[in-house]
Amino acid sequence: MDLMSEGLRGMRTGAVGSRVIRQSGAWGLRFPAFAGSGFHFVLHGSCWLITEDQEPVALKPGDVVLTSSGAAHGLSHAPAALQDLPPLELGPFPPAPGPFDFEFLCGAYRLDHGQVPQYLRALPDLIVVSPDADRLPGLLALAELLRVDTSGKGLGTGATLPALLDLIVVQTLRQWHDQHDATARWPKTEDPVIGGVLRMVHEDPGRSWTVGGLSEAAGMSRTAFTRRFTAEVGRPPMAYLISCRLGHGARLLRETDATLATIARRTGYSSEFAFSSAFRREYGMSPTSFRRTPTELGA
Structure with missing residues (x-):
């Protein structure tokens, strides 16, 4: 991945x-x-x-x-x-x-x-x-x-x-x-199991993923999967999934004219309200305000 x-x-x-x-x-x-x-x-x-x-x-x-x-x-x-x-x-x-x-x-x-x-x-x-x-x-x-x-x-x-x-x-x-190939920790996973799970999440972030479902896909117990995923990626599975979903939503807000209802569905949220509440917690502002903020500035 x-x-x-x-x-x-x-x-x-x-x-x-x-x-x-x-x-x-x-x-x-x-x-x-x-x-x-x-x-x-x-x-x-x-x-x-x-x-x-x-x-x-x-x-x-x-x-x-x-x-x-x-x-x-x-x-x-x-x-x-x-x-x-x-x-x-x-x-x-x-x-x-x-x-x-x-x-x-x-x-x-x-x-x-x-x-x-x-x-x-x-x-x-x-x-x-x-x-x-x-x-x-x-x-x-x-x-x-x-x-x-x-x-x-x-x-x-x-x-x-x-x-x-x-x-x-x-x-x-x-x-x-x-x-730095011999000494550096390159920021990608070499773990094929966790890499496969990450690929599934990124290919379909709106799917109703659960820790149980992800651990089953990985062929591991929930406890072992959570420990291995966190050690490899740096965040627990659900925290990573939420961040992935909201990041995907932020890109849709920036790059498309899709409605909030459409973006909510495509990112795995049951309603505009649920998506907006989660987005505000992550980004500190509403999706509408985020969409209106400028994307260019002086470096």
């Missing part, structure tokens, strides 16, 4: 943004913690990645920093303490004009409602990848496409922006996985 793909689908329920930032001279920026995921792609110059409790990491052109679940961090022309760096002012600001020493591209998914998917939370807080141009030449091309798209803000940006963010994150994670 490819939990990476499912996790990225979950991130699409949030707002997406991208921005090119340029700096010169002595500079530093702090990125406060946020609910979501994002990345920085170094386009020109060099800098240092600053965190609260790790040694600074030198970055060069082509390097990618992936913030898997919104951990606080900073970028600076020289090693520094994170708390000493000024916070970045968020917004769709154009890059500073004139000569510059350093240029980087930011992309982010921001979840004002709901939680970062489990597979992203299982990754290290910050991942640094130096792309292999011979093996993954597409990553550099994708960064250039995103830079041009971000600078232009032309027609179709609402479609291209999330697609480009998805592709850059996937390419980055693939290379990170290859480089």
